[in-house]
Amino acid sequence: MNTLTKSPIFAANYKKDCMKRTIFFVFFASLVVLSIFAQNWDINTLHKINSWDGKFIRNYNKIISRTEPYIxxxxxxxxxxxxxxxKDHELLKDAVYVGTSVAGAFVVTYGLKYLIDRERPFDRYPDRVHAYSHETSPSFPSGHTATAFALATSLCVKYPKWYVIGPSALWACSVGMSRMNEGVHYPSDVLAGAVIGAGCAVVNIYVNRWLNKWLFGN
Incomplete structure (x- = not known):
C-alpha cells in the first residue's frame, strides 16, 4: 500500500484530484460571493430608485407603467x-411580426415567472421598498419591460429611422425604470425582461420568415 501511494502515477492522479476539488471549491465560493453581492446590489439600487419622489416623477412613472400593456x-x-x-400587404406583415414579438415575450416571461417564482421586493423587504401598485405574480423577470422592449425592438427592426428608434428606446427604458420606481421589480428583473423582449424580437425575424409563407404564401 505504501509502495502504491508513493508511485508516480498515484501522485499525479492525487494532484489532479486535489486540483479539481480546489477549482470546484473556488468556483462554488465565487458563485456564493457573487450571489450575495448581486442581491445586495439589487436591493440597494432598487431602494434608491424607489425613493425617487416628487409629484412629477410619481405621476410620470405611474402613467408609463399603467399604460404599457395597452400600448x-x-x-x-x-x-x-x-x-x-x-389593403397594405406589407404593413400587415409588419403588424404580424410586431404582434408576435410582443406575444412571444409575454409567453416566455410568464413561463419563467412561475418557474423561478421569485418573491416581489416589497414582500421580501417591506422595510426598504414601498409598492405604489399591487402585483400578485412572481417578480422575475419583468413582464412589462419584456413586452415593452419586444415592441420597441421590433418597431426599430421594421422602421430603422431615428424618429422611431429614439422614442421607442426612451419609452421602453422608461417602462423598466417605472417598474423599479413603483417598487414592484428588482433591477435584475428589469434587465432580464429587457434582454428577453429584445431577444424575442430578434429571434422572431427568422420565425416570421416561415410564418409569412404559412399566412401569406410568400
Missing part, C-alpha cells in the same frame, strides 16, 4: 387595422 397590444392592432383599411 404593447394597441400598436400592432392599430397597424393591422390600418393595413386592412389601406
Amino acid at each position: 404593447a397590444i394597441g400598436v400592432p392592432v392599430a397597424m393591422a387595422l390600418a393595413a386592412w383599411v389601406k
Whole structure:
C-alpha cells in the first residue's frame, strides 16, 4: 500500500484530484460571493430608485407603467387595422411580426415567472421598498419591460429611422425604470425582461420568415 501511494502515477492522479476539488471549491465560493453581492446590489439600487419622489416623477412613472400593456397590444392592432383599411400587404406583415414579438415575450416571461417564482421586493423587504401598485405574480423577470422592449425592438427592426428608434428606446427604458420606481421589480428583473423582449424580437425575424409563407404564401 505504501509502495502504491508513493508511485508516480498515484501522485499525479492525487494532484489532479486535489486540483479539481480546489477549482470546484473556488468556483462554488465565487458563485456564493457573487450571489450575495448581486442581491445586495439589487436591493440597494432598487431602494434608491424607489425613493425617487416628487409629484412629477410619481405621476410620470405611474402613467408609463399603467399604460404599457395597452400600448404593447394597441400598436400592432392599430397597424393591422390600418393595413386592412389601406389593403397594405406589407404593413400587415409588419403588424404580424410586431404582434408576435410582443406575444412571444409575454409567453416566455410568464413561463419563467412561475418557474423561478421569485418573491416581489416589497414582500421580501417591506422595510426598504414601498409598492405604489399591487402585483400578485412572481417578480422575475419583468413582464412589462419584456413586452415593452419586444415592441420597441421590433418597431426599430421594421422602421430603422431615428424618429422611431429614439422614442421607442426612451419609452421602453422608461417602462423598466417605472417598474423599479413603483417598487414592484428588482433591477435584475428589469434587465432580464429587457434582454428577453429584445431577444424575442430578434429571434422572431427568422420565425416570421416561415410564418409569412404559412399566412401569406410568400
